[in-house]
Amino acid sequence: MVDRACRIGAKVLGYPVLGEDADLPGLIQRHAVQGLVAAIGDNARRAEMVERIRNLCPGMPFPAVIHPHACIGAGTVIGAGTVVMAGAVIGPDCRIGEFCLINHLASLDHDSVMEGFSSLAPRVATGGNCRIGAYAALGIGAVLRHGIQVGEHAVLGGGALALDPVEAYAVSYGVPAKKIRERKLGDSYL
Secondary structure, eight states: OBOTTSOTTOEETTEEOOBOGGGHHHHHHHHTOOOOOOOOSSHHHHHHHHHHHHHHSTTOOOOOEEOTTOEEOTTOEEOTTOEEOTTOEEOTTOEEOTTOEEOTTOEEOTTOEEOTTOEEOTTOEEOTTOEEOTTOEEOTTOEEOTTOEEOTTOEEOTTOEESSOBOTTEEEETTTTEEEEEOOTTOOOO
């Protein structure tokens, strides 16, 4: 594990910290690394780290990482660098962009689209034919009715029920979900 916030040798979730991002080129060579995962929950911070890694280590692949206890429907396409966690269910014919995060027990129903760097928190559930814009974040237990679109960089709060489209750059929550305020590009939502 590489982490700027921890000292070398410290353990995070049982994994030893080997260095920071600037150490990656040497660590890749020393440990014969074949691919990297950007395991950062915040979509904007994940994008920043991916860009930094690409600059430090040109050509290093970012494989999609899918937990063996996830269920992926036929015809689904998952982009590079995407992480699908245990218990996630992705219906058939979904299109998931690069560097998305589909958390524990989240469900993306049939024919839905997640654009790059978007995320589903634990227990998010969507109906079919939903579209989740780039960098959008759906909070713990949020629910989308069939066919709902969530705009880019939008945040749908935990437990929210979206019965209508969620505007780009909006923070929405409640049952039913209502727009509460605008957000700026790169605002943290965690």
